[in-house]
Amino acid sequence: MQLAEPHLDIKRQELAKKYARLMRRLSFVELALVGALLLVLVFGGVSARMSYFLSFPQPWASALYFVILAVGLGIIIMPLTYYQGFILPRRYGLSNQKLGAWLTDRAKASALGFLLGLAVVILLYWLLDRFPDIWWLWAGILLLLLSLLLTWLTPTLLLPIFFKLEPLDDVELKQRLMNLAKRAQAQIVGMFTMDLSSKGTTANAMLAGLGKTRSIILSDTLLQQYTAEEVEVILAHELGHHIHRDIPKLIAVQAAMVLLAFYLSGLVLRASLVPFGFQGIADVAAFPLLFLSLAAFGLIVTPLINAYSRYVEGSADEAALELTANPRAFVTAMTRLTDQNLTVADPSRWVEILFYDHPPYTKRVGLAHRYNLKTY
Numbered sequence: 001m002q003l004a005e006p007h008l009d010i011k012r013q014e015l016a017k018k019y020a021r022l023m024r025r026l027s028f029v030e031l032a033l034v035g036a037l038l039l040v041l042v043f044g045g046v047s048a049r050m051s052y053f054l055s056f057p058q059p060w061a062s063a064l065y066f067v068i069l070a071v072g073l074g075i076i077i078m079p080l081t082y083y084q085g086f087i088l089p090r091r092y093g094l095s096n097q098k099l100g101a102w103l104t105d106r107a108k109a110s111a112l113g114f115l116l117g118l119a120v121v122i123l124l125y126w127l128l129d130r131f132p133d134i135w136w137l138w139a140g141i142l143l144l145l146l147s148l149l150l151t152w153l154t155p156t157l158l159l160p161i162f163f164k165l166e167p168l169d170d171v172e173l174k175q176r177l178m179n180l181a182k183r184a185q186a187q188i189v190g191m192f193t194m195d196l197s198s199k200g201t202t203a204n205a206m207l208a209g210l211g212k213t214r215s216i217i218l219s220d221t222l223l224q225q226y227t228a229e230e231v232e233v234i235l236a237h238e239l240g241h242h243i244h245r246d247i248p249k250l251i252a253v254q255a256a257m258v259l260l261a262f263y264l265s266g267l268v269l270r271a272s273l274v275p276f277g278f279q280g281i282a283d284v285a286a287f288p289l290l291f292l293s294l295a296a297f298g299l300i301v302t303p304l305i306n307a308y309s310r311y312v313e314g315s316a317d318e319a320a321l322e323l324t325a326n327p328r329a330f331v332t333a334m335t336r337l338t339d340q341n342l343t344v345a346d347p348s349r350w351v352e353i354l355f356y357d358h359p360p361y362t363k364r365v366g367l368a369h370r371y372n373l374k375t376y
Contacts, residue, residue: 051284058129120143155190203336
């Protein structure tokens with residue numbers, strides 16, 4: 001039995017390509033600005049001169065450096081953040097937020113990011129100062145624990161900061177999705193609706209939290225515009241991650257990458273002691289060099305992490321098809337999501353390799369067609 005060919009909106013695809021190009025270019029500009037500032041601080045001797053005014057014990061010297069750097073960077077990239085985060089999404093119909101609401105969300109996100117960043121800096125430099133030989137190991141372990149804590153808190157603390165969550169009130173759909181979760185042998189403690197329509201026009205679904213906080217969260221835009229079969233197959237993809245134990249695997253991969261990043265950054269810090277005249281790897285003057293090293297490592301390994309993520313997401317698509325045995329709903333759901341979320345359906349190979357952490361639309365639909373041929 002042949003699946004009906006999907007019909008993507010050609011005009012939406014044209015918009016998606018323009019939007020994606022603009023966002024990539026703006027990301028490169030932001031990366032260049034941040035990188036240039038860090039390079040000037042290190043190689044221009046600015047950081048060394050700043051360290052004379054930060055003659056406090058560690059980790060407080062680096063904490064103050066972080067505050068100065070965060071505020072300075074925030075001011076420098078503020079116009080870019082405004083254009084990228086507010087102007088473009090509204091221009092392309094992805095956001096319906098007013099400026100005041102957007103600024104409120106930005107303030108919340110910035111405050112949360114600032115506090116987390118400050119905590120990480122204090123932790124890192126406390127370890128660098130007291131355990132200079134194995135700081136990278138303890139830092140990796142503690143950041144792994146922090147990541148697990150944040151994942152656990154996502155549905156109960158983090159998401160409610162930005163969105164209103166309410167229990168799903170569609171009894172029939174709720175029972176359908178609970179039956180799906182049982183088939184996937186996933187323990188779910190709650191099922192909620194998220195008021196995404198208050199901010200934008202995109203649609204989303206997620207399986208958030210860990211253990212006693214694991215919850216199904218569906219955007220109201222998804223519930224309003226998709227059939228029950230389409231919602232089921234979208235959630236089945238999320239449950240596919242549970243079936244394959246992808247979350248522990250991804251956490252393990254990220255932990256390994258963080259450990260390697262810290263270890264290599266430690267080598268860079270040690271190699272810089274003589275050329276830059278740093279007093280030790282915990283010298284506050286070396287603060288921007290540490291983060292420049294971490295950022296460079298992140299850029300190098302991002303394509304590898306994306307490749308692994310695409311593999312994991314493709315496996316979750318396979319699980320969704322197996323769980324629902326409904327390739328038709330899978331194709332229509334992917335088509336709707338691609339149009340609604342303004343996603344490029346068939347990016348170039350290099351764009352996919354460098355930027356995509358999910359398989360592109362054409363490959364996901366191709367998977368559904370192969371499943372359909374196999375089962376019929």
